[in-house]
Amino acid sequence: MKKKINVLVRVIVMIMVFVITIYFVNIFENRNYKNLAKEMNDAELPLAYVSYGDTLLNCMHGYTSDVDITLLRDSITPIDEQKHIEILVQNDKKYASGYSYEIRSIAGDSLVEKGDIEAADNGSGYDELDINVRMDLKKDMEYMLVVKASSEKGLAASYYTRIVVNDDYHEAELLKAVQDFHDASFDFNALETESVIGTYKTEYAGASTGDSFGLGHVNLANDYADIMWDGLKPTVVSDINIYIKEIDVNYAVIEMEYNASSITDQDVTSYYAVKEFYKAGYSLVEVSDSEADGEDSYGDASYGDASYGDASYDEEYSYTDEESQGGQAEETSHTEPKITMFSYDRYVDEYFDRTGIDALNNVYEIGIVSSDDLEYRYVENNRKIAFVRNGQLWMYDYDQGEIIRVYSFCADDYTEDAATYDAHNINIMEFADDGNLTFSVYGYMNRGDHEGKLGIGLFTFDYSTLEVDELLFVECNVPYEAMKTETSRLTYYDGQKFYYMMGGKVNAVDIKNRKQSYIAENLSAGDVKVSADMSVMAFGENEDQSQNTRITLMNMKTGNSYDITAGDGECLICYGFKDSDMVYGVSDIADAGVDADLESFSETKYSEESRDNIPAKRLYIVGSDGSQIKEYAKDGCYLMQVDVNANLLYLTRGEKSNGKFVAIKDDFITFKEDDSKQTIGTVHNSSITGYDRLYFTVPENIYLSYIPNLNITKEKIDDQNSYMIMTIEREKVTYHVYDNLGLSKIYDVAGDAINYAESVAGIVVSSDGEVIYRKMESQEYNTIAAGIFHHSTGTVDASLTDCLYMVLNYQGVQVTEDEIKQYSDPVTVLNTLGKKKGINVTGLSLDMLLGYVSDGIPVISRIDDGRYVLIVSYNDEDVRYYDPVENKEIVVSREEYIDMMVVCQNESYTYVSE
Template sequence: MAAQSEQGNYDSYNVDEYYRIRQSGDKMYLLNYEREANQIFDSRNDLMGSSRINLGISSTQSERVVNSSNSRFTCFVRQSDLWSFDNGSSTFTRIFSFDDESSDGVRERYPDHNIKVMEADDDGNIHFIVYGYMNRGEHEGEVGVSLCRYDAKKNDVSELIYIPVDVPYDVLSENVGEVAYIGANGAFYILLDDSLYSIDLTSKEKMTEISGLTDETYAVSENGTAIAYSLNGQIYNTDTIRIFDMASGTDYQIKARQGDRLRVIGYIRNDFVYGEAHADDIVRYSNGGVMFPMYRIAIMDSGNNLIKEYQNDGIYVSTATVQGMRLNLTRVVKNGDGDYETTSVDQLLNREENVQDAGAYVEVVATQSRKKELYIDLVNKVKSAAMASMKTSSSVQFSSGEIIRVDTKLANDSRYYVYGYGRFQGSFVTLEKAIAAADSTYGNVLDIQGREVWRRYKPSGMSLGGINAFYKQSSQTFAGGIDIMLSMAGLSSDAQAGFDSGKNALEIINATGVTALNLQGASLDNVLSIVGTSRSVVGRYGADSYVVIKAYDSKNVTFYDVASGQEVTQTIGEASKLFEQWGNIFVSYIR
């Protein structure tokens, strides 16, 4: 779309619209409508005054900016186009774009790719990667990662290496941008799937630096130069975290104290955060969940120096999440039964939130006619905004000979993929987080095989007929509930024997040939969406009491109480409170 600007020229926008509709009889109802507009940057009249670049209307509140060390060159990506601004000559350069102004743009503007700038030197030379679907050029029609270099003096782009991959852009985009870095030793580091590779840019020799990187076992610094990971690849049972510095090629190891275990939490900017727990305090629940109560939280700077600790006697941190410069802490205490119950949350502030890093940065500016726009605030003022000019790189040279092949292993991927508002919303390790994301975007949850695990909209009511034939009263209510649920699916199991042998509920369900679903943390209302697809759900209803959910309507939910051998019907509100009281622990399955 296009709209006339205040200067009289037309600004172009990429606009995405999402509609959800329902037809009833001869009437059509609009249930939901979302619109995103992103202005296509063209540099015309976009240098505002002497120190700001107007990026225009945007659906996001930030944009990554890379500066040269002398702050003369500022690089940014807008709508999959790479731009550079030369502060010395007041010149904008469109360095890379698949777009072709002589065509209708249908092929060129296909959006399944992105660009990441790695570095810009003081002469204006830039290293960057283009990753995703290749719209044009030597690799048209492929999905891959292209490492490129812009030569400012020659004003051209040359491809250094190309890495083809056999995964969709949605999957590729989840981690390829986390690590893409050229070290001082001339090696190009890139994270693909579960491995960190280094490629010598001279010899083109490829090495696997780290393998077995799974979600929640590693974290990457904001500047992309360091990666911290569990040395044995386990989330809850490692005593060593290794920090690998790609800038220098050196590493540093954090060792747990005797009898303790460590967990990677993340980075606050470039400061690494980890937690420490006593091994004897860690609890592995029968439903497959784990309580990792951390008695100590530590923060280290980029020089591996301890700069802050958090520790309170008798209070443990069950989860810690990074938000800006803050660390949000969910805390628990031990109860009389030796288990854990939640207590007040806390926050840990790392350094000063309002300190702005050196270099150009992006800010949101409100205007009367256009509401919110993004601006880049430059470090150095330009002499005259009216004298600003624009050029494009003269050519892009793709290299068909320098192809590096890597293994992408996604057959056993255990993440959940969320599609909402008609587009990919991200992947998640836990089903609870995936359902929450799908619920807020009116979407669905899929697994790597494309099976629908959960959907936002469910039938107004569902009753699983024939379940009565499988009722079996038992004092071992969790095991009994699993046996009933699997029997309804035509499967045979002896869950109690599985528990006695040391297996958890998820392992017992998986052993029958279906895929177990750990729905812990999901609300009852969201769990009923599983029942709406004709699958029963086992839920914890008391200290040692589990039930099998079999039916619901707009007001009530019906379940079989394994301990009493009776069917129980309650309002959804009443039942929700009881399930929530006992941790919202649910398990089910998918074929």
């Protein structure tokens, strides 16, 4: 018995010693770690879809933070006059326990309707939500539908799609046309003559986009073989998400998103993120019965058997007795539906695969790309490289033969929508020789501790421990599409303060004190230039170059700023940065009225965007400390456009001749590089794999031969990180241009935005959420002269007030001249006193201005001696305007009026109808 007790005591003592030893070893081993590490939390939020017949449309991701819905244009859902909406929520993880909905004005400031929703199980793992809208919704007016899912833990996620009531958008036929085109692109053995794609290519009247990234971007101008994947033969491996991005009675913009894979002859599987954009229109065309011969006039592109909703079409043909007896009959006709494919663009981005080492050519494959815009950094000895692909941050260490996936919402699962959702991106801010990284992640957080939130995260990566540490997260209300136009350009961390651009400000957060301030405000995204390493930025005082007499250069690494000022009668323009050196030009304000002879520049780089710039007579390069490095000036020579490239400045030049700028020989400013120093770069090559892919090139002393080992990081659990919430409130109205890929550019002046939208076939939406421009066919002639009540005070100085008085009166608003004179800006007058949204359309061509008159809207235009007139009528040859100085209507030719407008730089104002 005593032996048993002694044995038991020994066992207990040994266990105690073991536990104590483990305790102290754990303390010793982790003495340099404040916290443990963990893997990123899996996504929990369900996805929501609009149910449309047998199809799921407009996939919606849940937001757990506030969202500025005026900037959210992910999708739009047309509904009929019954106003029934069916939403399916993929609630297989049982996040949601209750649902409600809201319908708001597109500006978000007015609640139209709200209510709770009783969910039903549709038997396929989805919660089915039926919404029957009670309130009257105005036809063709956009509203925002917000579906809210609440959890038993007290959490909530909101889902957004715009809705619009109209029975005549023909979305069923358009959706089927898009589906047929997509399906045809995967029918690899079909001949062009047998494919619906061939039909659309034959009818296509557009042009190529001008880029050349092989399969990375194709459109209808490409060869049929390119649209058919040129032998790649991929397979779709995920759901195909279909989004209606824009729709009206004229056309719809429809997007398809999915992931695909292909297998090479060497049994290597590659994965691709694919986006397809279609701009298609529906119309009824008149077809001769003899031509139709019982068949649709557009052959394979017919949609009589549309399976989306109730889109069936049946046409009966009747014949006269004469025809049935073989006699001569009058030709009869009927109308048939026709789908026109205005444009098609497919963008393909290959997911990075660490196995892409090509030892023979000594390159590392990045993959098929839709753009050359690749974010990457390398260390001094070129032995390490960090880069961003498809929202993933990678770091390759040549010496250690390993590659680290530093940050990613998506692991290797390319089938899950939540994992591969790409509404975020990454900026690399610092890459040290030891492999440590500082980076920022901005946009929508797919998973992790901030899942469903919008914001910016500041992170560091410790290569020795493979840990990612979050130093700061700033939650905001700006959707990714709007955020990226600013935040992608500037995030910088100096070790104490984190700088980032958002809301027209350069914000600064002191990490230690957890305090936020800003160091610059009222900035326009298009007017801010930033150095490659984001440590230096420059901005002007005014987006209008003629009023821009100062450029501020800010060095965030040193905390110093420098002001560069123009001389009398001069203005400045910043062209950008060469490394950390700023390039800017000095122009004469008087040259703003001098046109360019565009024909003479037809063979040059002179672009549409540069035509708004005043050519510079001198060019300067200054360092990050404000010191002048170089001056460029030649008598009689003007810089029409300056392109800042890697090793040179490309100068498109002109001279004055007969009152215009005329092209002369281009020039260059080169930067001497150390020819002996080789660095990592990128190159396109199609000879290696048969398809145009992008590759990393390495110096000659590096030999790529082995597939690197893969390491995955973990998140450091750190209670010391900072969390902040920032709500962006816009201080001025801005105008956002949306093209195929979403938000493209932001402008302060509506006319500039409309001009750009015209060039990219886009639309313009104000920051209040209203569509102010969408390309539409204008009438051949129109007049609103009879509706204009003439008002004249007989002076040039008062002509603007007279025109504003007439426009407001035309809207049915009774005002006095004194009320109008309280405001200095015409747009403010229209917005404050009027019933419609006023816009500054300065810079638009006469043809585009007449588009407003075509819609029954008068246009205020400045001409000749500075007087303002009201355009009220037009036809294919002439323009009629009311001149309040002369107190009469005047008719001139279009050419004459264009000459009169140019004198005042096409200054114009109008408004948009609802």
